[in-house]
Amino acid sequence: MSNSLTAAAIASFDAQVKHAYQGASMLRGTVRLKTGVVGSTHRFPKMGKGTATQRVPQTDVTPMNIVHSNRTATLSDWNAPEYTDIFNQAEVNYSERGELAEVIASAIGRREDQIILDALDAASTTLTVDQDVGGTDTGMNTAKIRRSKKLLMQRGVKFSRGNQTLVIAAQGLEDLLGDDDANTFDKNAVKALVDGEITFWLGFEIKVMEDRDEGGLPTATGLRTSYAYDKASTGLAIGLDFRTEVNYIPQKTSWLANGLFKAGAVDIDSNGIVEITSVEV
Numbered sequence: 001m002s003n004s005l006t007a008a009a010i011a012s013f014d015a016q017v018k019h020a021y022q023g024a025s026m027l028r029g030t031v032r033l034k035t036g037v038v039g040s041t042h043r044f045p046k047m048g049k050g051t052a053t054q055r056v057p058q059t060d061v062t063p064m065n066i067v068h069s070n071r072t073a074t075l076s077d078w079n080a081p082e083y084t085d086i087f088n089q090a091e092v093n094y095s096e097r098g099e100l101a102e103v104i105a106s107a108i109g110r111r112e113d114q115i116i117l118d119a120l121d122a123a124s125t126t127l128t129v130d131q132d133v134g135g136t137d138t139g140m141n142t143a144k145i146r147r148s149k150k151l152l153m154q155r156g157v158k159f160s161r162g163n164q165t166l167v168i169a170a171q172g173l174e175d176l177l178g179d180d181d182a183n184t185f186d187k188n189a190v191k192a193l194v195d196g197e198i199t200f201w202l203g204f205e206i207k208v209m210e211d212r213d214e215g216g217l218p219t220a221t222g223l224r225t226s227y228a229y230d231k232a233s234t235g236l237a238i239g240l241d242f243r244t245e246v247n248y249i250p251q252k253t254s255w256l257a258n259g260l261f262k263a264g265a266v267d268i269d270s271n272g273i274v275e276i277t278s279v280e281v
Contacts, residue, residue, distance in 0.1 A: 016101035024109030030165040032235040042237035043070040073237040073266040080107035080259035087255040104259040114214040123270035127151045140172035140278045142181040148228035148274040155271040159203040163231045166204040226276040233272025238263045
């Protein structure tokens with residue numbers, strides 16, 4: 001086996017992986033993002049609220065004494081490696097290379113999503129919507145989404161399209177499509193019963209996440225936790241954005257294709273995060 005591989009072939013593979021990665025990662029655009037982080041931690045600044053005071057003529061002003069604080073994300077290193085000999089014919093085996101690119105990109109994309117989900121789950125003062133909202137021991141329903149919106153707005157979240165996200169499981173989508181309000185969906189632009197999907201509802205962009213080996217949305221004793229959150233509530237810090245390496249390993253007489261990634265996430269303001277508990281069967 002030749003241990004030479006043209007730079008053009010490596011660059012082509014890297015481009016394939018990057019393209020696939022953009023489609024595999026689901027949650028990056030739903031949180032605050034900081035790239036190019038140097039070191040193992042990154043601090044996201046957080047500014048508290050201020051209260052105006054009435055002016056009294058000829059007296060000193062009263063400072064609002066706004067609290068400034070930070071939330072620290074700890075970055076960790078991740079790899080998605082695989083030995084392969086498909087690079088023997090790198091210029092012609094595009095289908096095999098494409099499949100490997102998809103596998104590596106998807107693995108890193110799912111890990112990035114899990115880093116964000118873990119930060120949402122770890123939020124210290126997260127608001128909650130329990131499984132009885134909309135009925136007793138209920139699955140995902142529109143009443144839970146309405147309650148989530150109310151809780152976020154009570155905490156000062158300003159809704160604008162694309163800045164609020166609801167992440168649910170496939171069971172949650174099935175529940176919503178069977179909800180009585182599904183008829184309401186179809187009277188609007190959603191057309192849920194026609195397309196079999198719900199992309200926006202009550203100001204939330206809805207993302208459906210499959211079951212994942214990395215963990216995915218938490219489950220326990222027949223209950224699923226979903227998340228409704230504001231973009232400013234959570235931060236993702238990236239030290240090494242996703243890239244690939246392809247190296248020949250003589251001991252294996254194979255090429256090692258590897259995806260590399262360094263990132264960490266943290267809740268910046270848990271007032272902007274709602275945990276929704278629903279029953280799953």
